[in-house]
Structures are given as structure tokens and as C-alpha cells.
Amino acid sequence: MPLSERALIERIRRRASSRKFSAITRGIGDDCAVLDPPPGHELLVTTDFCLENVHFRREWHPAKAVGHRCLVRGLSDIAAMGGDPLAAFLSLALPAEIPQKWVDGFFDGLLALAERWKVPLAGGDIAQSPQGVMADIMVLGSVPRGKAILRSGGKPGDVLYVTGTLGLSVAALQAFRAGKKPTAKSTPRHFFPDPRIDIGRLLRERKLATAMIDLSDGLSTDLSHICDESGVGAVVYATSVPYVGGENGLEFALNGGEDYELLFTANPRARVPKEIDGVPVTAIGEIVQRRGMWLEDKRGKVAKLRPRGWEHFRGEKK
Ligand SMILES: [Mg+2]
Missing domain, CATH: 3.90.650.10 (PurM-like C-terminal domain)
Known part of the structure; x- marks a missing residue:
């Protein structure tokens, strides 16, 4: 990876500031995120893989679109339950040779969509991948108790x-x-x-x-x-x-x-x-x-x- 893991997390943290989102008591920067779901609501949880050469190809999909599509998979699942998204978490493994420009583009796409729906990126993990980009997005949402559409x-x-x-x-x-x-x-x-x-x-x-x-x-x-x-x-x-x-x-x-x-x-x-x-x-x-x-x-x-x-x-x- 062009940036060290620590530098990359710091860079994402600066961009993904979660202070303005009320459901997050504590976002990136601790062992766990702390969430305060709305009273009387149940939590919705969904995870989806976004794997290079399975879900996207770097030669076809601009980095920005890959980031957007990664988050959209989770948001769409929350929509399908009639819920509201609360927070997103991302585990991202990047191959050593990937340009930092690609990584920045990926986060441009992901964070622009997150901003639009007021969904903070509240945590995750970064690792080096032996082959290809592997992203696992997790989105938490909420729905009034007993009202999720099944x-x-x-x-x-x-x-x-x-x-x-x-x-x-x-x-x-x-x-x-x-x-x-x-x-x-x-x-x-x-x-x-x-x-x-x-x-x-x-x-x-x-x-x-x-x-x-x-x-x-x-x-x-x-x-x-x-x-x-x-x-x-x-x-x-x-x-x-x-x-x-x-x-x-x-x-x-x-x-x-x-x-x-x-x-x-x-x-x-x-x-x-x-x-x-x-x-x-x-x-x-x-x-x-x-x-x-x-x-x-x-x-x-x-x-x-x-x-x-x-x-x-x-x-x-x-
Ligand atoms: Mg679905």
C-alpha cells in the first residue's frame, strides 16, 4: 500500500468525521464504535462483499464507482426492510501495488454517498491483500420495533x-x-x-x-x-x-x-x-x-x- 496502514486510517478518519451524525456517540478512533439507536427502534444489520474481478473490474469501473457501489449494496438492503441507515463499517484489503490515487477515488465515491444519506463511516479495518481489492461493507440501520418489512x-x-x-x-x-x-x-x-x-x-x-x-x-x-x-x-x-x-x-x-x-x-x-x-x-x-x-x-x-x-x-x- 502506498500509505502505511496508520496513515491511511488517519486520512480516512479526517474525511469520515462522524460528529455531525447523532446516532454515533464515538466513531473511528476507539476499539469499538459506540452507537445510540433511536428509542423504540430495532437494529438492522447487513454485510456484503465487494471483490475485485467478481463484483467489479478495475479496468471497467472507475475507483469512485467501486466505492459508491460498495456502500450502495448495504444501503439498498436497509431500504428493503423499510429502515433508515445509521452507520457503515468497512473492512478493506488492498494489494501492495495499488496506487494511492485509486484508494482516494474509492473513498471519494463511498464517502460522497455516505454524506448524501447522512450515514457515517464509523469504523472498520485495513489490511494488505495478497491479490486484488477485497472490501466488506457492513451497514447498520434502524426501524421502529416490529415494523421491518420482511x-x-x-x-x-x-x-x-x-x-x-x-x-x-x-x-x-x-x-x-x-x-x-x-x-x-x-x-x-x-x-x-x-x-x-x-x-x-x-x-x-x-x-x-x-x-x-x-x-x-x-x-x-x-x-x-x-x-x-x-x-x-x-x-x-x-x-x-x-x-x-x-x-x-x-x-x-x-x-x-x-x-x-x-x-x-x-x-x-x-x-x-x-x-x-x-x-x-x-x-x-x-x-x-x-x-x-x-x-x-x-x-x-x-x-x-x-x-x-x-x-x-x-x-x-x-
Ligand atoms: Mg438484499
Whole structure:
């Protein structure tokens, strides 16, 4: 590492000052961070890996985007529970040859997103990696006691909704793989996705969602998690799924990953807005009693829908 571990921690500490964030009594600089969660709330905890050549490639992804995407994975999980993020923790292993400029760029991206959502980087660890950058992000959040939106609340008859437009992120990834430049539309959603924290909170506050998950692995795979946990099945209407053009559009929307949108179920009588904070909310299907997942095309023909998300796309990588 270009800077010593100690110098690097000092540099991060200066940038990640947590004083202005009320939930943190003590941030970086002690053996543990000290947190003061809001009264009457439960804690949410999530951890995610961000590994070089698995989740990103240094030749495709600018350092800033890697830092942003690292934190977004955790924030999106908190959003999927209807929670508010409290603090982030980062364990980061860096190969010896990495330029300090890359490390600074990584923290530029991560801390800009942290600042935007008022989530302090409150601790972590730094080590030298034998090979490649390895980051493990942990995000703590809070939700009023008993109010977290779980994957297990979906009921037969519920309507299935999704936020935003799907498949943009994986479209950018596939362009990189083909040695092409991704489109101007797909790049921002791939490099700098917005976590849907405000939408998750609104759905919880208005008691609209019965079950929810964030789309990190791809619609087909993430929907299968809701179905498994809720003990139900689902029908998705192909013509309702929001995606942008291209012959692979629907395939990308169903089986691509890293959309970081929210997928949720709601009672058919619930008044779900068509748009929240400028982000479209689209009904794409329904929950059924019979276990399994089906895709209904525009002619009403129904085919089995299999969970072929992230794993499927990763399998194509040479
Ligand atoms: Mg998740």
C-alpha cells in the first residue's frame, strides 16, 4: 500500500468525521464504535462483499464507482426492510501495488454517498491483500420495533410491484464484456445507483408493502426469495415489466443483477402511488397460492419462470 496502514486510517478518519451524525456517540478512533439507536427502534444489520474481478473490474469501473457501489449494496438492503441507515463499517484489503490515487477515488465515491444519506463511516479495518481489492461493507440501520418489512409477508392475491426501470445495470456490464462502450443511459445506473431508502421508508410508514426485497441478484432470483419465504408463488406479466428497449431488454430485466430497485407485494386494495419521488412504481404481477413462478406473455401464454439471476450472468464470464 502506498500509505502505511496508520496513515491511511488517519486520512480516512479526517474525511469520515462522524460528529455531525447523532446516532454515533464515538466513531473511528476507539476499539469499538459506540452507537445510540433511536428509542423504540430495532437494529438492522447487513454485510456484503465487494471483490475485485467478481463484483467489479478495475479496468471497467472507475475507483469512485467501486466505492459508491460498495456502500450502495448495504444501503439498498436497509431500504428493503423499510429502515433508515445509521452507520457503515468497512473492512478493506488492498494489494501492495495499488496506487494511492485509486484508494482516494474509492473513498471519494463511498464517502460522497455516505454524506448524501447522512450515514457515517464509523469504523472498520485495513489490511494488505495478497491479490486484488477485497472490501466488506457492513451497514447498520434502524426501524421502529416490529415494523421491518420482511420477505415473508406476501399473500395470495397480493399485487407484485417494482420501482424504477430494470436491466440497465447489466446492460452496461454486458457492453463492457463485449468490449463496447456502454450507453449513456445504462452507465449511471450501473456505476452510481441510488439506494431507494426514501421509497422503502414511505412504503413502511404507509403500511403499503406486505413483503419486500431489493433487486441485487436479478428479478427472477430475488422474486424466488420472496416466494420461498412467504410460501407462495408468483405470476409476472412480461408486458408490464419496466425495461428499456433492445432485444435483450426483457432478459436483462428478469435475470440481470445490481438494479438496486425494490420489489414488493401489496394488498390489491392498498393505494400504491404510481410514482414515488419521481421514481415509477409499476405493478408487474401477482402472488398466487400455487408454489412456483410463471411468466405470462402478451398473448396470455404462460411459461415457467426460473431463478436465473446473477449466477446465470456470472456463468457467462470467461
Ligand atoms: Mg438484499
